[in-house]
Amino acid sequence: MAKPIFVLNGPNLNLLGTREPEIYGKDTLDDIKAKCEAKAKALGLAIDFRQSNHEGELVAWIQEARTGASGLIVNAGAFTHTSIAMLDALLACQVPSVEVHLSNIFTREPFRHHSYISKAVKGVICGFGAAGYELAIEALAGLIKNKRPS
Template sequence: MAKPIYVLNGPNLNLLGSREPEVYGKGTLDDLRQRCERKAKALGLKVDFRQSNHEGELVAWIQEARTDAAGLIVNAGAFTHTSIAMLDALLACPVPAVEVHLSNIFTREPFRHRSYISKAAEGVICGFGALGYELAIEALAATISPGKAG
C-alpha cells in the first residue's frame, strides 16, 4: 500500500470552529480532516491526519514520517514562530513538506511574520483557510506522483 501524506496540526487547532472564527473560520478540525480525506481520495492518495498541543509529539511524528509518509503538510500553529526542534526534525526528514496556515500570517501581529519551519518546506500556503490544505495536497500529489495533481 502507498504511504500516506501526514497532515500534522499543532497547538490550539483542536479548537477550530470556536477559537477566533473571524480569523480561523467556523469549520472544526474534523471538518478539515474530512476535506483533506476527500481531496486526497480524489487524487488517489491517503492522508494520516493528526493534531497535538505538544511540541515533542509533533517532532516524533515528523521523525516517523521519514520512513512512513510520502509527504508532510504541517500547520505548526504557534510553534511555527518558536520551534527550532520542529525545524531540525523537518530538515532531517527526506520527504517533501508543505507549510500551511489558515490565516495570512503576514497580515497579523509582527511576531507571526517569522516562521522557523519555512526553511524546511517545499512551499508555504497561507491565508486561504481550509482550502490551503487542499492546495497543499495537490502540490504534494504533483511532487510525489507527477500527473496526479488536480
C-alpha cells in the same frame, strides 16, 4: 497505493470552529480532516491526520514521516514562530513537505511574520482558510507523482 501523506496540526487547532472564527474560520478540525480525506482520495492518495498541543509529539511524528509518509503537511500553529526543534526534524525528514496556515500570517502581529519551519519545507500556503490544506495536498500529489520511478 503510496504511503500516506501525514497532515500534522499543532497547538490550539483542536479548537477550530470556536476559536476566533473571524481569523481561523468556522470549519472544525474534523471538517478539515474530511475535506483532506476527500481530496486525497480523489487524487489516489491517503492521509494520516493528527493534532497535538505538544511540541515533542509533533517532532516525533515528523521523524516518523521520514519512513512512514510519502509527503508531509504541517500547520504548526504557534510553534511555527518558536520551534527550532520542529525545524531540525523537518530538515532531517527528507519527504516533500508543505507548511499551511489558515490565516495570512504576514498581515497579523509582527511576531507571526517569522516562521522557523519555512526553511525546511518545499512551500508555504497561508491565508486561504481550510482550502489551504486541499491546495497543499494537490501540491504534494504533484511532487509525489514526479518522485515515483517511471
